Amino acid sequence: MPIPKLHIRPGGPDFLDLPWERPVLEWEEDRTVDMPTGIHRHPVVFVAYDEGIYAIKELAAELADHEYQTLRTLETRTKRSASPAGLVLRPWLDPQEEGAGAVITRYVDYAFPYRELVSGSGFGPRRNQMLDAFAGLLVELHLAGCFWGDCSLSNVLYRYDAGAIETVMVDAETSTLYEMISDGRRFEDLEIMRENLAGGMADIAAASGKDLDEADLDIGTDITKRYNALWDELNSDLLIGPDERYLIRSRIERLNDLGFAVDEIDVAPDGGSSRIRITVQVGGRTYHSTRLRELTGIDASENQARQILADLSYHEAKHGGSGSPTSKAVTTMQWRATRFEPFASRIAELRPGFEPIQGYCDFLNYRYRESAESGHDMGSTAAFEAWIEAGMPGYDPFP
Numbered sequence: 001m002p003i004p005k006l007h008i009r010p011g012g013p014d015f016l017d018l019p020w021e022r023p024v025l026e027w028e029e030d031r032t033v034d035m036p037t038g039i040h041r042h043p044v045v046f047v048a049y050d051e052g053i054y055a056i057k058e059l060a061a062e063l064a065d066h067e068y069q070t071l072r073t074l075e076t077r078t079k080r081s082a083s084p085a086g087l088v089l090r091p092w093l094d095p096q097e098e099g100a101g102a103v104i105t106r107y108v109d110y111a112f113p114y115r116e117l118v119s120g121s122g123f124g125p126r127r128n129q130m131l132d133a134f135a136g137l138l139v140e141l142h143l144a145g146c147f148w149g150d151c152s153l154s155n156v157l158y159r160y161d162a163g164a165i166e167t168v169m170v171d172a173e174t175s176t177l178y179e180m181i182s183d184g185r186r187f188e189d190l191e192i193m194r195e196n197l198a199g200g201m202a203d204i205a206a207a208s209g210k211d212l213d214e215a216d217l218d219i220g221t222d223i224t225k226r227y228n229a230l231w232d233e234l235n236s237d238l239l240i241g242p243d244e245r246y247l248i249r250s251r252i253e254r255l256n257d258l259g260f261a262v263d264e265i266d267v268a269p270d271g272g273s274s275r276i277r278i279t280v281q282v283g284g285r286t287y288h289s290t291r292l293r294e295l296t297g298i299d300a301s302e303n304q305a306r307q308i309l310a311d312l313s314y315h316e317a318k319h320g321g322s323g324s325p326t327s328k329a330v331t332t333m334q335w336r337a338t339r340f341e342p343f344a345s346r347i348a349e350l351r352p353g354f355e356p357i358q359g360y361c362d363f364l365n366y367r368y369r370e371s372a373e374s375g376h377d378m379g380s381t382a383a384f385e386a387w388i389e390a391g392m393p394g395y396d397p398f399p
Contacts, residue, residue, distance in 0.1 A: 007087040013049040015086060015104065023099050024058050038113040038154030042098065046107060053107040054085055059173065061089055064101025067173040071105065074177065077144035078284050080137055082108065082170040108168050110355040111157035121205035122216035125397035129165040135226035137167040138189065139234065140285055147185045149174035152196035162303040162361040163395040190227065194220030234260060238278040239270055248278055259285040259302045296336055300357050307361050315339060343384055351392065362394040363387045
């Protein structure tokens with residue numbers, strides 16, 4: 001039996017029990033599972049292990065190696081790309097042959113392909129969420145120095161992030177990494193995105209029995225507008241006078257509100273004037289998720305983390321002590337032990353397969369709405385039971 005060459009990353013399975021001597025589409029193993037997925041130009045299967053579910057994509061050896069190495073480097077720069085788990089080479093095949101190599105990536109938990117969001121010939125009430133998510137993904141990849149080269153609906157997985165949508169790039173075979181991406185490469189990526197998304201929306205319209213005139217062909221242009229606004233917000237310099245240093249803190253807080261961490265601040269004189277030029281080096285969109293992890297050990301998406309941190313502050317205001325660091329740490333532990341963990345466990349029990357953290361955010365949204373409508377604080381326990389009684393409603397899509 002031919003023996004493949006495997007490069008496997010620690011922390012996952014060794015994948016040695018899979019029948020690598022056969023093409024993946026011929027596998028009939030107990031480990032293969034059906035997962036929701038988009039359209040692929042290469043054969044893709046999914047396999048389940050105790051450690052999780054993994055996607056295996058077959059392609060030529062050089063392409064497989066390129067994608068694997070790109071994903072490995074990219075995950076040190078951003079959280080918005082698939083996590084590579086292994087590279088497989090079949091030395092008995094021609095390296096240029098489809099299937100001579102394979103890339104293994106961890107399937108994004110609780111994710112789904114774009115077709116779950118489609119309504120008629122477009123994205124309906126989820127359209128604004130889609131636009132913001134796509135624009136944010138491209139901005140983050142470009143900040144990480146990544147030229148994607150093939151941004152499309154099918155090359156992205158989606159998952160709910162509190163009241164928003166999070167997007168994750170899952171296909172990097174056409175990507176190139178730079179220390180800093182040029183404007184020319186950014187504009188090229190945006191043009192590719194516009195063309196690919198127009199084609200994708202035309203396909204969606206056709207599948208819905210709609211005329212091409214009814215397709216949402218301008219979606220790429222709308223994403224580009226949002227991309228440009230966000231890119232300018234993150235990359236514009238700030239000019240301040242000698243007595244306006246408070247604007248530096250305001251600038252940082254504005255970027256943090258957008259979810260972006262600030263890595264470094266450069267301060268320099270602005271020519272011969274008395275003003276100072278402030279340049280902020282922006283990191284990934286992980287400010288609130290990192291903060292939540294540091295405080296509680298809970299891993300959540302960015303918007304989920306923002307809402308859960310607000311709930312923690314709400315709990316501290318109602319049940320906190322002196323406000324000292326020790327008192328805040330104790331209150332945080334009490335919140336996790338008496339609120340978050342019991343509620344999340346109940347959600348997991350009542351809705352198997354549904355992301356408990358997203359469910360917790362759905363509950364928080366319900367508590368806020370009910371409290372606002374009634375004009376008084378409903379309280380967490382009463383709101384949680386009422387939310388369950390109401391059928392555990394989620395966020396309503398908004399236009």
